[in-house]
Amino acid sequence: MVVMRESQHVRSRLTAITILGMMIVPALAAAVPAVSSPKPISTYGEQIGDWWEDTSMDRDGDYIHDAIWIAASNNHYEYLDDDARISVIVDFDHTPTEADQAMLEWEVGFQTQFRYWLIDSIAGSVELSRVHELLELPGVV
DSSP, X not given: OHHHHHHHHHHHHHHHHHHHHHHHHHHHHHHSXXXXXXXXXXXXHHHHOOGGGSOTTOTTSSSSOHHXXXXXXXSSXXXXXXXXXXXXXXXXXXXXXXXXXXXXXXXXXXXXXXXXXXXXXXXXEEEGGGHHXXXXXXXXX
């Protein structure tokens, strides 16, 4: 009988320790960092590099989307407004700021429609005759 009581006592202690371990081990695993020396997270722009240097949207190599010239000469739809302005998206080599937006508006008469937060671009309209001037501005790609 003494052996039986001792066996039950050991079994109950073992059960208590097992339950305690089942509660503590996951908490410890969650507290330990998965990577000892994490690398900084890179942005999408850093991952793809200077995409504007090699893109299928600029086959003539003038750094302007080829569709701009196609749209301007199209007789089926009116892509130019009454003031000969065309809607464009201006890409930057960095995330554009309010200063970049002001620069576009001041330097080439750009009319901003939207400044994107997830891509490095500002949408708006510009006179077709001034599209090439956009490329001369700092940060515009």
